[in-house]
Amino acid sequence: MAGTRRIVVIGAGGAGLAAALEAGRAGADVLLLEAAEQVGGATARAGGVVYASDTPVQKARGVQDSVDELINYYMTVSRHELEPRLLRASAEGTRQVIGWLEDLGITWNPDRLYIAGLEHKPRGHMPTGDTRGLGPAGGAMIVAALLTAVERADNVEIRTGTRCTSLLTGEDQVVVGVRTETGEEIPADAVILATGGFGAGTEMLRKYWPDAVRHGDWHWYLGPDTNIGDGVRMGLAAGGELRGRGGTLLETPNFGRLNDAFTPPWLIYVNKHGHRFVDETDTYCVMPHLIGRQPEGRCWAVFDDAALQKVADGGYVDPYGLGVDLESNWTAAMLRRQIEAGVVTSGATLAELAARTGIAAAGLEATAEQWNADVAGGRDTVFEKQGTLAPVSTAPFYAVELRPAIIGITFAGLRIDHEARVLDTAGRPIPGLFAGGEVVGGLDADVYAGGGTSIGNALVFGRTAARTATGGAA
Missing domain, CATH: 3.90.700.10 (Succinate dehydrogenase/fumarate reductase flavoprotein, catalytic domain)
Structure with missing residues (x-):
């Protein structure tokens, strides 16, 4: 239809599927591109815990918790290195994600809440659902629920086996599309990077996290071998700023x-x-x-x-x-x-x-x-x-x-704001470019806050990127 926004989402893991689903629901024409032959990304291989506070699941178990307590915990663990506005978006967003996933068919058992980080409150939410054969554990359950919802949308197309190599830019460095490794140029009103981290990218590991590979052939990556840092590289080439360091081992x-x-x-x-x-x-x-x-x-x-x-x-x-x-x-x-x-x-x-x-x-x-x-x-x-x-x-x-x-998760990635807009080195949004998931940096400091924060943030900022890209409220 006339005036329909064209959104290209790169990467079909948790963040990308969440972004595609939300952009489609907002009425956009969505193309979801995935380098691997199967959707799911690192999320499908993960345990599937979602780290969240002040949820109905916690309340059903009698756990008193709040978003402010979670933000304070994040600030303490990070030694106040992280941006409070981003942390609030994360904490408020993960609370909402629990109910959102429930609407998609995921169930939560209050008795299976557990202490997933360094705090003393059970914030680790374990999912229950169908994996659809996409992986071994809870992450695949979340991916399956998202994929089922995306497949029902007639305005979302999924294309696997398609690696993107660069972003197309117009005047004033506005991002106007993507280029695939076959040379195909795909125009877009907005591009959402959800390509995951670079745990399988030895070159980027050596550059940004050399400690991860100092043990030689002992090292390997839990995620898919397609996670070599494409999104980080494309975002930096478009003028983005790198934030974060290290990761989980x-x-x-x-x-x-x-x-x-x-x-x-x-x-x-x-x-x-x-x-x-x-x-x-x-x-x-x-x-x-x-x-x-x-x-x-x-x-x-x-x-x-x-x-x-x-x-x-x-x-x-x-x-x-x-x-x-x-x-x-x-x-x-x-x-x-x-x-x-x-x-x-x-x-x-x-x-x-x-x-x-x-x-x-x-x-x-x-x-x-x-x-x-x-x-x-x-x-x-x-x-x-x-x-x-x-x-x-x-x-x-x-x-x-x-x-x-x-290697579990890489922390270095593109700097975004609370609306999931990719920022340049001057702190200004790059027009037309958004990001969510492990491609984003600045959501973790040296110490990982807790199991499930990565999946939680992927879903939160994937959804946020879609809402911002389609003109909705973040």
Whole structure:
């Protein structure tokens, strides 16, 4: 129809699908382009937690929370590095996203709320829904709900297998479309970048986050291999400003490409001096930082033969509590294979284990003595770790080195304002250019605030970008 706005959304993960759905509902003619052959992006591979406050789900469980408390938490974790207006848009937006997803078919069980960050309130909302085969866990449930809604819209076209290489600009650097890698030029009244981060882009990692690849062939990325930083590169070429640094890393024993977001409580972590330095079940928000600050940045997971015998040998665990089997590093079958291969070191005594790994024997023996006394007393007196505590007292003893090498999320990205407009280096909106999701920087500081903030922000700013691009209220 005459006057209908043409919106091109690049990237069909959580942010892109949310943007396409909202732009379509606003009456725009939407083209959603995805580099991969399947939609979903990093969202489809994620646990699917949405981090939110002051929600009906929390209230149903009797949790008193507020948007202002969440903003204060974000400011504290970021050491006031982040822009308050962006944080308010995020906190208010995620509260709304919970109900919005519910309208799309996602359900939330108040009993499955959990503490997903460094706070003391359960803000991690676990989804329940159909995955449509798009992934293994809750992220795929969210993608499936979004995709189903998008497919019902006759004014939204999805085109997969289409990588974009550059933005088209007109007078005064107004963004007027995109160019694909085949050379096709697609005009648009507005372009929304939702291309994800650059976890699969080794060149960009080396440039913007070299720590992520310092462990060589140990490192790998949880997201799709199409996430190489296309959107960041295109946005910067159009005059955008880069914000943010670092990202999330998960520790790994390098048994294979297995993602364990949560460590079983029967392991203890020690540094080269043999000292424990953390509650081993602590969140991945802080674990890579703590490991990296140990002498030589080294850490070992230690356990004994009694613990190995008690590990469930089913070959799978359900780390996200979704009733979905995901392969784990910490099953008896896996550990036995790695012991036989010599990847997991064994010793008849703790001193022998220490000698074979390079851990200080006196420190390891003292740590084990303290730990075993705590286990016998039913309380970790050092770090107050909860869960099933297992002593380290039955030979043989085992240790395996861990390194923070699994890339989860990249924080560096394009600077936006609270209306999801991409800003130039002078802080001015670039006309016609918007962004949402992991392509955006400035929503995280060094420490990740909590599991589910990335998906929450992707949905919030994907929706916001669409509303702003179509002329609606952000």
